[in-house]
Amino acid sequence: MTGSDGLREQFILEARDLLSELEAALLELEGAPHDADSVSRAFRAMHTLKGSGSMAGLDDLAAFTHELESAFDQVRNGQLAITPQLITVSLRAADHLGREVEGLDSDEALRAREGTLLDELAAVLESGEGREATSATSSGHDAEEPAELHRYRIQWRPGGGLQPFGLEPVALLDEVLFMGEAKLSSVWTLPARLSEFDPTVLGVEWVIDLETSSDQGVLHDIFIFVPDEAAPVIEDGNAPASIEGVAPSRASAGASSAQPAPTAEPPHAEPPRPSALEPAARAVEAAKHQAVPSVRVPAPKLDRLFDLVGELVIAQARLNQLAGESSNDSLQGLSEELAHLTNDLRDSAMEIRMLPVGSTFGRFRRLVRDLAQNLDKDVELVTSGDDVELDKNVIDRLNDPLIHLIRNGIDHGIESRERRLAAGKPARGRLSIRAEHVSGNVVIEIADDGKGLDLEQIYAKALEKGLVPEGARPSDRELREIIFAAGLSTASSVTDVSGRGVGMDVVRSAISELRGRIEVESTVGKGSCFRVTLPLTLAIIEGLLLELDGAKYVVPLAIVEECLEIRADRDRTSADRGIIDVRGELVPYLRLRSWFGADSVQPAVEQVVVVNLRNERFGFVVDQVIGQHQTVVKGLGRMFRDIRELSGATILGDGTVALILDVNLLVDHLRALAERDERGAGASESVTATV
Amino acid sequence: MKIETNERALSLRGTVKDQDLPKLREVLIEALTSDSVGHLDLEPLRSVDVYLLQLVAVALSESATRGRSWTLGLPRVGRELASKVGLEPHLSPFLREKVSA
Numbered sequence: 001m002t003g004s005d006g007l008r009e010q011f012i013l014e015a016r017d018l019l020s021e022l023e024a025a026l027l028e029l030e031g032a033p034h035d036a037d038s039v040s041r042a043f044r045a046m047h048t049l050k051g052s053g054s055m056a057g058l059d060d061l062a063a064f065t066h067e068l069e070s071a072f073d074q075v076r077n078g079q080l081a082i083t084p085q086l087i088t089v090s091l092r093a094a095d096h097l098g099r100e101v102e103g104l105d106s107d108e109a110l111r112a113r114e115g116t117l118l119d120e121l122a123a124v125l126e127s128g129e130g131r132e133a134t135s136a137t138s139s140g141h142d143a144e145e146p147a148e149l150h151r152y153r154i155q156w157r158p159g160g161g162l163q164p165f166g167l168e169p170v171a172l173l174d175e176v177l178f179m180g181e182a183k184l185s186s187v188w189t190l191p192a193r194l195s196e197f198d199p200t201v202l203g204v205e206w207v208i209d210l211e212t213s214s215d216q217g218v219l220h221d222i223f224i225f226v227p228d229e230a231a232p233v234i235e236d237g238n239a240p241a242s243i244e245g246v247a248p249s250r251a252s253a254g255a256s257s258a259q260p261a262p263t264a265e266p267p268h269a270e271p272p273r274p275s276a277l278e279p280a281a282r283a284v285e286a287a288k289h290q291a292v293p294s295v296r297v298p299a300p301k302l303d304r305l306f307d308l309v310g311e312l313v314i315a316q317a318r319l320n321q322l323a324g325e326s327s328n329d330s331l332q333g334l335s336e337e338l339a340h341l342t343n344d345l346r347d348s349a350m351e352i353r354m355l356p357v358g359s360t361f362g363r364f365r366r367l368v369r370d371l372a373q374n375l376d377k378d379v380e381l382v383t384s385g386d387d388v389e390l391d392k393n394v395i396d397r398l399n400d401p402l403i404h405l406i407r408n409g410i411d412h413g414i415e416s417r418e419r420r421l422a423a424g425k426p427a428r429g430r431l432s433i434r435a436e437h438v439s440g441n442v443v444i445e446i447a448d449d450g451k452g453l454d455l456e457q458i459y460a461k462a463l464e465k466g467l468v469p470e471g472a473r474p475s476d477r478e479l480r481e482i483i484f485a486a487g488l489s490t491a492s493s494v495t496d497v498s499g500r501g502v503g504m505d506v507v508r509s510a511i512s513e514l515r516g517r518i519e520v521e522s523t524v525g526k527g528s529c530f531r532v533t534l535p536l537t538l539a540i541i542e543g544l545l546l547e548l549d550g551a552k553y554v555v556p557l558a559i560v561e562e563c564l565e566i567r568a569d570r571d572r573t574s575a576d577r578g579i580i581d582v583r584g585e586l587v588p589y590l591r592l593r594s595w596f597g598a599d600s601v602q603p604a605v606e607q608v609v610v611v612n613l614r615n616e617r618f619g620f621v622v623d624q625v626i627g628q629h630q631t632v633v634k635g636l637g638r639m640f641r642d643i644r645e646l647s648g649a650t651i652l653g654d655g656t657v658a659l660i661l662d663v664n665l666l667v668d669h670l671r672a673l674a675e676r677d678e679r680g681a682g683a684s685e686s687v688t689a690t691v
Numbered sequence: 692m693k694i695e696t697n698e699r700a701l702s703l704r705g706t707v708k709d710q711d712l713p714k715l716r717e718v719l720i721e722a723l724t725s726d727s728v729g730h731l732d733l734e735p736l737r738s739v740d741v742y743l744l745q746l747v748a749v750a751l752s753e754s755a756t757r758g759r760s761w762t763l764g765l766p767r768v769g770r771e772l773a774s775k776v777g778l779e780p781h782l783s784p785f786l787r788e789k790v791s792a
């Protein structure tokens with residue numbers, strides 16, 4: 001990869017974050033147009049995007065962003081009010097920038113859209129509507145009152161710190177000069193002989209006295225890619241001076257000069273006094289240096305690292321087994337030490353892949369806004385648990401199912417303003433997304449306060465579609481489950497949002513592929529809540545290794561509560577399922593031997609693995625519990641993809657394969673059978689055993 | 692970037708890249724040592740950057756120190772850049788009057 005490719009790649013990663021930040025700030029502003037912080041966030045995102053784009057050689061993108069930024073500069077200065085029109089055109093501009101960054105459109109298409117958007121922006125700026133409420137600007141000052149001006153002194157010796165990163169010093173200089181009225185002085189210190197000269201090092205110190213309405217954060221953003229050793233010192237010129245004499249003066253070994261820059265704005269009548277950094281500025285500087293450094297790494301590299309860690313875990317298990325069979329103490333000691341290191345490496349690698357789900361939630365704000373506008377509804381999005389972390393790969397694959405659920409919630413769930421008011425509800429509907437940790441899983445709830453599921457309507461539709469046999473009346477839970485069936489939609493009309501019955505079945509299968517489950521609760525007139533339960537990670541789990549009919553199986557250890565022993569002769573439990581009395585609590589169980597159709601002899605003593613799923617306990621009878629096992633999850637491949645009870649496989653220390661059971665699905669089977677029993681439709685034997 | 696020598700004029704053409712500068716430095720050192728150049732022509736260059744101007748400033752300064760000052764041909768954008776970054780005092784004494792667009 002060349003330097004410019006690297007810079008471009010770095011820009012794309014940065015731009016995604018900046019556009020995401022811009023969109024979030026714009027959406028905040030839509031709800032709170034006077035919020036100074038959001039105006040500042042939006043402006044800084046645009047400003048940094050412009051500077052970074054320029055450095056990456058995307059001049060058209062930088063120029064377009066500059067126009068947008070100029071509009072928000074007017075907002076900051078109290079010359080322009082935030083209006084819905086400005087937000088809408090700004091969001092569309094952000095979309096356009098996103099497509100340009102990702103290279104999704106041809107140059108011609110980009111330029112054409114750019115022209116349209118600039119025309120729209122100009123129309124917003126020229127309209128009286130945009131300017132009439134200037135007194136209500138975020139900073140709270142009057143339209144007539146000039147924006148607060150800051151004075152800064154920027155002392156910059158780039159040295160040799162820019163060229164290795166492809167940074168263009170004059171572009172950065174221009175960025176600073178553009179911010180306001182500036183006076184630039186230069187001190188060049190050049191060697192007398194060419195043989196002593198390093199052409200990659202700039203022998204200059206630039207000093208800029210700047211008067212601007214922008215805050216210091218904008219200045220720092222300009223130098224965001226500059227390494228610390230080449231970064232400028234920024235002093236707040238408004239602060240009282242405590243150190244005098246920081247004006248540039250350097251002895252010259254060869255030719256040197258100091259001169260004011262004629263290209264900058266006319267010199268200010270009273271240039272800021274040289275001063276030491278004020279405490280706040282010092283704090284900013286200190287924070288810059290104390291912040292935890294971070295490195296952007298392409299996701300495929302992380303995936304590769306994690307694959308290798310997985311292989312290492314498997315190899316370690318094999319070594320552990322060999323060491324255990326050996327009488328060599330040194331080998332055993334080494335194996336134990338390596339096991340510790342492998343565990344630490346695994347945990348560290350897993351931590352790297354964990355991301356807060358809030359990054360996904362933030363993107364939904366725009367979706368909710370646009371959908372609500374399209375459907376002429378008033379919807380508020382409330383999120384919580386944004387800091388709950390999930391494996392990056394889970395988050396990536398969760399996006400589409402969650403979008404389906406949100407779309408359905410707004411389209412089918414939340415009523416129109418008129419209907420809500422008629423039902424005694426607030427005109428504004430509420431969609432909430434909540435994440436929390438539950439029993440080693442992450443649970444994400446998408447709830448709306450709309451009309452709820454109409455079970456009678458679902459039943460009628462299911463009959464019509466042949467999803468329910470004539471004369472059969474499913475339970476309420478089963479009816480709720482039917483909405484996940486392919487082809488079922490109770491919407492009376494098909495819209496471009498939803499109503500084609502495509503979606504909920506896709507949602508369920510996508511979540512199943514993540515080894516998760518989805519449930520729905522609903523109350524007519526009050527709303528619905530979809531609960532998605534997901535494993536923390538898809539890659540490595542702590543498992544409990546079981547044996548059944550000579551084969552090995554794994555269940556996630558996090559959901560296992562206890563293991564009990566039962567004797568077939570004493571407890572009369574040879575049925576495929578039944579109920580076991582665990583210290584006074586009746587726990588339904590499923591005998592996996594029967595379920596999988598094992599034909600070997602049933603052992604006299606079996607084990608019941610009791611699991612807890614959302615405070616409900618279930619048992620699974622197996623031949624033997626072997627013990628804890630660090631499970632590197634592998635896919636099963638096409639041949640096994642229809643066996644839904646299995647969610648993956650893992651390789652054991654002896655090289656054999658163990659299958660990972662989908663406990664959620666087995667519990668679903670158990671529940672369905674129990675309900676059938678309750679209705680008297682089931683003919684299976686049900687036996688109660690006591691432990 | 693191409694370096695061409697015609698009689699006592701050393702001309703630079705094309706686009707200067709970062710990796711061209713060390714090579715150019717060696718060429719200029721050789722020219723100074725051998726006294727083979729009297730004029731440095733940057734006018735055919737497509738673009739001029741601050742690193743190049745700095746290198747040229749040192750070369751010109753050394754030529755003066757050696758008692759055989761070179762003259763310099765610089766396009767208008769180069770003059771404007773030199774003015775902006777503060778290198779004008781190091782270059783203007785050597786400039787030929789002709790100014791190209």
